[in-house]
């Protein structure tokens with residue numbers, strides 16, 4: 001995750017100088033570059049985190065997974081690209097994020113003014129992206145799904161502190177689903193949303209074998225995270 005504390009409204013032609021969180025004004029509406037990027041491997045709970053963050057009154061979350069970078073190869077030439085390439089890439093990225101729901105001045109403005117009323121200086125947007133090569137990762141923070149499963153409210157408190165957002169009362173709107181997980185609204189994990197991809201859960205034996213197989217990598221990962229101090233919350237002991 002990454003955040004910044006100010007945002008600007010720029011004409012589309014100045015996308016080359018746009019930074020995280022800036023909005024570009026096009027004839028069809030506003031297209032904003034993300035101020036927060038939510039990255040994770042499959043099944044890491046990124047979709048769920050997006051739902052929770054999007055429920056914060058000061059966040060504007062575009063829908064779904066981005067897949068903008070899937071076909072792009074992050075070459076050194078591209079990362080050092082000139083002004084024209086940069087303008088083009090940022091315009092395309094911002095448009096791609098919001099193509100289903102371009103923002104109007106009104107909804108960005110409304111979120112901005114409620115943010116100011118609440119003492120937060122900006123509107124924040126959230127993106128869901130799996131390719132970190134294009135982003136400045138100088139300010140990352142890691143959230144473990146295991147922790148989110150057991151203590152989502154504590155996790156969201158930490159996420160909001162990290163982003164500098166005023167606390168939203170998630171406890172007032174969350175409900176437990178049939179699996180006992182806390183969800184916000186029609187969460188992806190609720191039964192109505194599940195369909196043909198639903199799988200029979202693995203047997204305890206399969207689970208135990210997988211845990212055993214991955215345990216050394218889990219421990220290495222836990223050590224790395226501790227060494228780099230990346231976790232938003234203190235890491236939990238890893239089973240196995």
Ligand SMILES: Nc1ncnc2c1ncn2[C@@H]1O[C@H](COP(=O)(O)OS(=O)(=O)O)[C@@H](OP(=O)(O)O)[C@H]1O
Nearest residue numbers: 041042043044045046047048148149181182183189
């Ligand atoms: N509300 C809530 N609270 C805690 N955990 C939750 C919640 N909703 C989904 N999950 C768990 O997230 C895992 C799936 O993540 P995603 O839906 O993001 O997967 S994916 O990235 O879209 O593939 C998946 O983890 P596993 O059960 O370990 O497979 C879900 O159980």
